[in-house]
Amino acid sequence: MYDPHIRINKWNVWYGSDHALVNITADIPAKGITTIIGPSGCGKTTLLKSMNRLLDEMAGTRVKGQVWLDGINIYDPGVDVTEVRTRVGFLAPKPFPLPMSIYDNVAYGPRIHRHTLNSRGGNDHDLDGIVENNLRAAGLWEEVKDRLRTSATRLSTGQQQRLCLARALAVEPDVLLCDEPTSALDPIAAQKIEAQLQALKKERTIVVVTHMLRQARRMADYVILLWMGELVETGPAMQVFVNPRDERTRAYLDGDIG
Amino acid sequence: MKATKVEEKIFLTIMICSTVFVLSCLILILATVIWRGLPALNLSMLLQTPKGGFYLGKEGGILNAIMGSLFLAGGATALAMAISLPIALFLHFYAKRSWHGGVVRLALDVLWGIPSIVYGAFAFILMLWLGLRASLLGGIIALTFLELPIMTRGMDEAINMVHPLLKESSYSLGATRLETALKIVVRQAIPGLLTSSLLAFGRGIGDAASVLFTAGFTDHLPTSLFKPAASLPLAIFFQLSTPFPAVQNRAYASALILTGIVLGLSIMSRRIAGRLTEHVIR
Ligand SMILES: Nc1ncnc2c1ncn2[C@@H]1O[C@H](COP(=O)(O)OP(=O)(O)OP(=O)(O)O)[C@@H](O)[C@H]1O
Numbered sequence: 308m309y310d311p312h313i314r315i316n317k318w319n320v321w322y323g324s325d326h327a328l329v330n331i332t333a334d335i336p337a338k339g340i341t342t343i344i345g346p347s348g349c350g351k352t353t354l355l356k357s358m359n360r361l362l363d364e365m366a367g368t369r370v371k372g373q374v375w376l377d378g379i380n381i382y383d384p385g386v387d388v389t390e391v392r393t394r395v396g397f398l399a400p401k402p403f404p405l406p407m408s409i410y411d412n413v414a415y416g417p418r419i420h421r422h423t424l425n426s427r428g429g430n431d432h433d434l435d436g437i438v439e440n441n442l443r444a445a446g447l448w449e450e451v452k453d454r455l456r457t458s459a460t461r462l463s464t465g466q467q468q469r470l471c472l473a474r475a476l477a478v479e480p481d482v483l484l485c486d487e488p489t490s491a492l493d494p495i496a497a498q499k500i501e502a503q504l505q506a507l508k509k510e511r512t513i514v515v516v517t518h519m520l521r522q523a524r525r526m527a528d529y530v531i532l533l534w535m536g537e538l539v540e541t542g543p544a545m546q547v548f549v550n551p552r553d554e555r556t557r558a559y560l561d562g563d564i565g
Numbered sequence: 566m567k568a569t570k571v572e573e574k575i576f577l578t579i580m581i582c583s584t585v586f587v588l589s590c591l592i593l594i595l596a597t598v599i600w601r602g603l604p605a606l607n608l609s610m611l612l613q614t615p616k617g618g619f620y621l622g623k624e625g626g627i628l629n630a631i632m633g634s635l636f637l638a639g640g641a642t643a644l645a646m647a648i649s650l651p652i653a654l655f656l657h658f659y660a661k662r663s664w665h666g667g668v669v670r671l672a673l674d675v676l677w678g679i680p681s682i683v684y685g686a687f688a689f690i691l692m693l694w695l696g697l698r699a700s701l702l703g704g705i706i707a708l709t710f711l712e713l714p715i716m717t718r719g720m721d722e723a724i725n726m727v728h729p730l731l732k733e734s735s736y737s738l739g740a741t742r743l744e745t746a747l748k749i750v751v752r753q754a755i756p757g758l759l760t761s762s763l764l765a766f767g768r769g770i771g772d773a774a775s776v777l778f779t780a781g782f783t784d785h786l787p788t789s790l791f792k793p794a795a796s797l798p799l800a801i802f803f804q805l806s807t808p809f810p811a812v813q814n815r816a817y818a819s820a821l822i823l824t825g826i827v828l829g830l831s832i833m834s835r836r837i838a839g840r841l842t843e844h845v846i847r
């Protein structure tokens with residue numbers, strides 16, 4: 308059918324005794340935008356954080372199953388977590404700039420990963436270039452090019468969110484996970500982020516969690532619908548939105564739940 | 566009036582009362598020290614070492630004690646910082662979910678409450694064992710023990726205040742725990758870390774009992790780690806215990822100097838903190 312970039316297989320997550328994700332099996336195709344939708348508390352964030360092992364940082368979580376990234380189960384004991392997170396970036400719902408300048412925020416990742424980037428043929432002397440390119444890719448360059456050395460906290464929320472996007476892109480992830488990336492933003496700032504993600508999807512695999520059905524309809528190439536920790540339906544956006552197979556999908560899309 | 570209004574009034578009154586109480590204590594102490602100390606304070610006191618013995622002397626100054634105290638508390642604070650920060654980071658990043666962390670925190674809280682004379686006695690035993698006599702180094706060791714609990718717990722709290730999502734940001738860029746701890750969390754927690762260090766310095770420079778056996782006292786400036794060093798709290802103690810009012814007033818002058826040092830340092834560290842915290846997320 309299509310080429311899966313991430314393959315989630317019989318995936319279970321518990322918070323303490325709370326079974327948050329139940330036997331999820333789904334594919335995230337390479338390139339394009341996959342949206343994860345579903346009512347609040349159904350496990351969207353949990354599923355997203357499963358894909359770059361940010362789940363590890365939460366106390367009391369337990370997992371079962373596999374998450375395959377390019378043919379490697381990222382939960383195998385031998386896997387290097389930082390390597391996974393370098394290849395799978397994450398954009399949080401609320402922007403959290405690092406306590407440093409705009410420039411250093413974008414350069415943080417590349418500086419940490421000098422070795423890996425070098426071995427991939429990157430050039431570490433060109434930090435200025437890396438910073439500029441990624442700020443451009445996030446659509447922020449024109450607004451900040453004259454004040455790169457000022458504190459990132461002085462940016463507006465919308466600008467901060469684009470900075471976080473630039474920061475994530477600077478690590479050159481193959482996959483970018485976005486958790487309600489526009490929920491803290493006004494419509495115009497939200498539109499900017501959406502446009503950047505649309506542009507990025509040609510080269511990268513993008514997964515977007517969203518509350519807004521309209522946003523999902525605008526952006527999605529593929530859809531995963533969750534419902535109380537279970538997978539209800541997954542497939543190409545056209546099929547799920549136009550011709551859903553499951554009764555619950557129909558109800559959710561019609562606005563009866565969630 | 567509604568019940569909530571009354572409640573608010575009561576709390577407001579309590580708050581004002583406690584503020585007034587704390588402030589008036591501070592003012593009373595400062596007033597006493599200034600009133601009795603200021604007339605006795607002069608430049609030669611700041612710039613000279615004692616003449617004719619600190620117990621009887623009204624001549625000369627207390628530069629020996631000023632320098633001694635700065636070296637003692639400064640050295641101890643530097644040492645304590647070097648030990649506290651790793652402990653605090655370890656507690657937060659590696660021992661968070663284990664019982665070890667709880668035990669260490671409990672131990673620190675207990676240590677915090679132990680009288681300083683006990684620290685002095687403990688350090689003294691340690692010194693005997695190491696073959697050290699009463700010396701600057703001995704005093705620094707004792708003060709380091711004294712400062713460690715307050716500093717570590719302060720730093721621990723400062724680090725715990727760092728927002729978890731900030732750490733998540735760093736992790737999600739592929740940073741390790743160590744990189745996150747050193748490059749992000751320490752930066753973000755700098756104001757709290759400095760405050761903890763300053764509190765510890767204040768405790769160290771103001772303590773007499775722990776340096777009594779360990780640093781000893783001398784009329785000379787501290788020139789070697791292995792020779793005794795004078796300190797302001799002991800100078801004050803000795804001067805106060807003489808029967809001569811003129812010498813007793815010099816004790817108040819010394820107290821004034823000690824207060825001045827702590828005040829000056831607080832202001833200075835605020836300035837430094839202001840410069841270092843330009844990027845801190847609020
Ligand atoms: N840190 C946590 N500790 C305990 N339970 C949690 C934690 N995080 C999430 N949960 C629980 O797991 C379930 C799924 O949560 P999750 O955050 O993945 O939902 P979500 O779909 O992202 O919701 P929302 O749309 O509101 O963001 C919920 O029942 C929630 O209560």
Ligand SMILES: [Mg+2]
Nearest residue numbers: 351352353486
């Ligand atoms: Mg969520």
